[in-house]
Amino acid sequence: MLPIKIENISKTFDGVKALDNISFTVEEGELFGLIGPDGAGKTTLFRILTTLLLADEGTAEVLGFDVIKNYKTIRSKVGYMPGKFSLYQDLSVEENLDFFATIFGTSIEENYDLIADIYRQIEPFKKRLAGDLSGGMKQKLALSCALIHKPDVLFLDEPTTGVDAVSRKEFWEMLQSLKEKGIAILVSTPYMDEASLCDRIALIQEGKILQTDSPQNLITSYPHPLYSVKAQDTYQTLQTLRLAPFTRSILPFGDTLHLSTKQGGSIQEIEDFLNAKSQSQIEVKPIKATVEDVFLNLSSPQTKESPS
Amino acid sequence: MSELVIDVNNLTKKFNDFTAVDSISFYVKKGEIFGFLGANGAGKTTAMRMLTGLSKPTSGQALVLGLDVNSSADRIKKGIGYMSQKFSLYNDLTVKENIRFYGGIYGLSRAQIKSKTEEILEELSLKDVAKKLVSELPLGWKQRLSFAVAMVHDPAVVFLDEPTGGVDPHVRRQFWETIYEQASRGKTIFVTTHYMDEAEYCDRLSIMVDGKIGAMGTPGELKEHYSTDTMDDVFLKLVR
Known part of the structure; x- marks a missing residue:
């Protein structure tokens, strides 16, 4: 049974197409990343898959259940961490966890090994109010x-937004170990x-x-010759290379x-061009x-910038 | 010796018995893009609040534009620009109204506001949408407008608080080009961020760890010193 199957999902808000004919699947035990900037439609898709929002067109299944017909079944079988911290700020760490365990008809003890x-890492602070936790600790509580x-x-949904590099790294390590326990994960992030x-x-x-x-296949699919260029004055060099005949993009x-x-743009040609424009330390x-x-x-820079 | 726009010596801030900023010293030169990094809770925000005149140091000294943060906080506030990705613009005002509002706040005359508005609308190609609500603008436009608005009173130094997190890669690059352009005109840019790819755009960086400056240098120097290829690894080696 596929954990997630999305077919031709579209959703429009006030004439703006938030999702336009989206299709993909997440396989069993897979850690699948939805990568894109703010406003790309990531949260809308999450809300449709977690049965909180209806799509205008298309179908989606989670664990073989239809997101509309079987929404109740889906809700009991999935875990959802929204982008915005959505726990009870005026309950303690332990009370929040206990609350969610009870809602789902279980107890902290019963599934402790999964979240251990x-x-x-936050258990020493279990009496603290959730609202008083740091960003990294909130994130760990929300995941628990x-x-x-x-x-x-x-x-x-964007679990690492607003979190520092160390907590981000720890978080991704946690996801790896959850994946090894057989949980399929759909994670969104704006960070490439x-x-x-x-x-x-x-x-x-x-x-x-x-x-x-796969990230590896995506990288090897890049279709053009690509170079890194360093020079003393990055800004000047950028402007110079923008006008070079061999430049496709800089x-x-x-x-x-x-x-x-x-x-045809060889290293020699690039160096000669920059030398001729008196750029140094190339x-x-x-x-x-x-x-x-x-x-x-793959994305076009024009869509957001051309005055309509 | 280049002119120092920010000059900090043994700056310290204590909250009761907790030392949030612990005797930090650094400087930022005119025209420099300076990145101010640190983990959540390392003291970045507290330090920046002192530099922008919003909070008084417990001890130590900081000069911004030659003015002491202890005695001249109000003059500092007038002389600097500040932009945060999240809170800079009023969504329920139009583009033009936002410019007028900030111009007014900074005490520009009517004539100055008028010419500044023309200039911003022209430079950012926002003429056609001048009367649109900011909430209707695409994110990339909003971001460049909030930067323009932070510069409305022509400050010599501008503080950017996590300017491009989460923004479209194309838009983010257009934004950094604007920053480079301003720096090449002699504006000083002070950027706080905890995204290391943003840090790589800076001329020089400092990384705060537990209230102290744990490392300082150009991105290249730091990467060499910690023998890694990315700023992410520098940060992890330093903080973990």
Whole structure:
């Protein structure tokens, strides 16, 4: 039984297409990432799959159950961690966990082993009000509450947004160990660097899926020659290369530029061009694309910027 | 010696017996893009609140634009710009009204507001949507508008609080180009973030750990010092 099966789902709000003909599946035991910026439609899709919102068109099944006909069954079998912290701020850590366990007809003791690795980190603070926890601790409590009824599928909507790099890393390690326990996970994130931690990903922008594949396959599918360019003055170099005849696209990646070229732009040609424009300390290297390069290549920069 | 826009010496802030900021010292030069990083709870926000004149230090000194944060907080507030990704604009005001509002707050004259409005609408190609509510704008436009509004009184230094988290990769790059452009015109940019890919856009970085500055340098220097390829790994090695 497929944990998640989505076929041609569309949803429109006030004339804006939030989801446009979305289809993909999540396989058993898979950690699947939905990767895209704010406003791409990630939360809308999560709400449809967790039976909180009706799609305009298309069908979706979770664990073989239809999201409309069998919504009650689905609700008892999935764990959902919304993007916005949604626990009771005026209940303690332990009371929140106990509340969710009771709602689902179970107890903390019964499924303690599933949440132990995560909950143990916040257990010393179990008498503290949830509203007084730090961001990283809130996140761990929310995950514990989403897991306490031993769900077969876990929906995590932007669990790492607003969380620092250390907590992010720990969180992804927790997801790996949950996955090893056989739980299928659909996780969304706006951070492209988290894509490589998933088994498969779907890139989403403006309600459309750009591509679905393993991170490795996505990266090797990048169709153009790609170079990293470093120079003393990044901003000047960016502007210079934008006008070069061999440039297909030139985009800043921190203190480095990623230059994708049309056929024929060799390292020598790039260096000569920059030298002729008196840029100094130039370093050009061929590189492998990242998931972000793939996203930038597949998505169009114009859609959001052209004045309508 | 370049002009120092921010000059901090042994700056400390205590809340009862908890030391949130523990004797930090650093400087930011004119025209620099300076990244101010740290884990959640490391003291970033407390330090920035002192630099922007919102909170008084327990001890130590900080000069912003040559003014002491202890004695000249109000003058500092007038001289700096501040942008946070989340709260900068009023969604229920139009583009033009937002510019007028911030211009008024910063004490610009009617004539100045008028010319500044023209200038912003022109530079950001927002003329066609000047009378639209900000809530109707795409995120990328909102972001560039909030930056423009933070610069409405022509401050020499602007503080950006986690400016591009979660934003579309194309839009985010357009935003950083705007930042580079301002820096090349001599504006000083102070960025707090805990996203390391954002950090890589900065000229120089400091990383706060438990109230202290744990490391400082260019992204290249830090990566070399910690023998890693990414700022993410630098951060993990330092903080974990």
